[in-house]
Amino acid sequence: MTLHVRRVGADAAADVHAVVGAAFAARPVLDPPADALSETVSSVRADLGSHGGLLATLDGQPVGALLFGPRGDVMMLRRFGVVPAAQGHGVASALVDAAVGSTLGYRWLAVLAREELPATSAFWQRHGFQVVEAASPYLELRRELESSWEIADADGMRALGERLGRSTRAGDVVVLTGELGAGKTTLTQGIGRGLGVRGDVTSPTFVIARVHPSLVAGPDLVHVDAYRLGGIAELDDLDLDTSLEEAVTVVEWGAGLVEALTDHRLEVTISRAMADALGDQELDPRVVRVRRVSA
Numbered sequence: 001m002t003l004h005v006r007r008v009g010a011d012a013a014a015d016v017h018a019v020v021g022a023a024f025a026a027r028p029v030l031d032p033p034a035d036a037l038s039e040t041v042s043s044v045r046a047d048l049g050s051h052g053g054l055l056a057t058l059d060g061q062p063v064g065a066l067l068f069g070p071r072g073d074v075m076m077l078r079r080f081g082v083v084p085a086a087q088g089h090g091v092a093s094a095l096v097d098a099a100v101g102s103t104l105g106y107r108w109l110a111v112l113a114r115e116e117l118p119a120t121s122a123f124w125q126r127h128g129f130q131v132v133e134a135a136s137p138y139l140e141l142r143r144e145l146e147s148s149w150e151i152a153d154a155d156g157m158r159a160l161g162e163r164l165g166r167s168t169r170a171g172d173v174v175v176l177t178g179e180l181g182a183g184k185t186t187l188t189q190g191i192g193r194g195l196g197v198r199g200d201v202t203s204p205t206f207v208i209a210r211v212h213p214s215l216v217a218g219p220d221l222v223h224v225d226a227y228r229l230g231g232i233a234e235l236d237d238l239d240l241d242t243s244l245e246e247a248v249t250v251v252e253w254g255a256g257l258v259e260a261l262t263d264h265r266l267e268v269t270i271s272r273a274m275a276d277a278l279g280d281q282e283l284d285p286r287v288v289r290v291r292r293v294s295a
């Protein structure tokens with residue numbers, strides 16, 4: 001059997017709604033009832049449109065789902081469920097792994113579990129979540145996410161970029177900080193791969209900004225080199241062939257410039273891990289820190 005988890009938007013509303021309905025209907029009757037049961041296709045479509053979600057399929061059949069609900073630096077996992085017929089195939093664990101892999105920059109993953117369902121809380125605890133609050137009938141459980149990585153080489157940098165690309169949504173602005181040669185463009189190559197956009201990502205130094213259109217009906221990538229940009233206001237004047245609200249904008253050297261562009265952004269800093277050491281010349285690891293900032 002082939003298990004696959006993918007990030008989905010509004011167009012997956014019918015599948016996600018069907019999965020959530022089947023999963024929650026199979027649970028014991030609770031008082032008050034689980035509000036997931038009052039979701040409609042259109043309420044799910046609205047949530048998916050704003051924040052996205054995940055859909056798990058087993059041999060092509062939708063079997064598991066969740067909705068993302070960002071709250072500052074906390075990413076809530078909502079409407080998490082697996083249909084009864086697909087229990088025991090690792091679908092729920094695969095959804096958790098995919099959630100971790102597509103929320104880079106958030107500090108926490110969080111879920112609400114019903115206190116009457118201890119098996120549910122036990123599942124989350126096995127996956128690294130801990131109870132942080134009890135507000136009957138709910139328990140809030142959280143898992144702290146990694147926020148920095150040591151990256152051995154350029155391929156590792158692209159792999160991290162790919163995860164970062166999968167963690168971004170239309171309208172996100174990613175600010176890259178690090179000295180010349182730190183790996184900002186290399187990371188952006190991975191972001192482009194994670195987003196599924198056209199064209200090789202190269203240093204945009206001589207063009208200021210380059211648009212890479214999406215090949216997967218997702219957001220375009222706008223790759224900006226702010227080094228020579230007088231101010232980010234000039235970005236509007238460039239008359240790019242895409243709107244920044246519908247694209248993911250990655251700005252090299254953007255710190256101090258892009259803050260005016262958005263009240264929520266991803267700040268990425270790259271530094272040499274062995275700056276002061278006489279390291280092996282072949283090995284030049286970097287430390288990458290990722291942080292989501294909301295005003």
Ligand SMILES: Nc1ncnc2c1ncn2[C@@H]1O[C@H](COP(=O)(O)OP(=O)(O)O)[C@@H](O)[C@H]1O
Pocket residue numbers: 151152153154157178179180181182183184185186187203252284285286
């Ligand atoms: N651990 C590493 N991570 C990223 N790049 C690395 C690493 N080790 C060596 N490199 C090399 O460093 C260079 C980084 O260049 P680039 O991404 O253009 O930097 P920037 O855009 O920050 O100026 C590339 O030639 C890459 O192959």
Ligand SMILES: [Mg+2]
Pocket residue numbers: 184185203204252
């Ligand atoms: Mg560069």
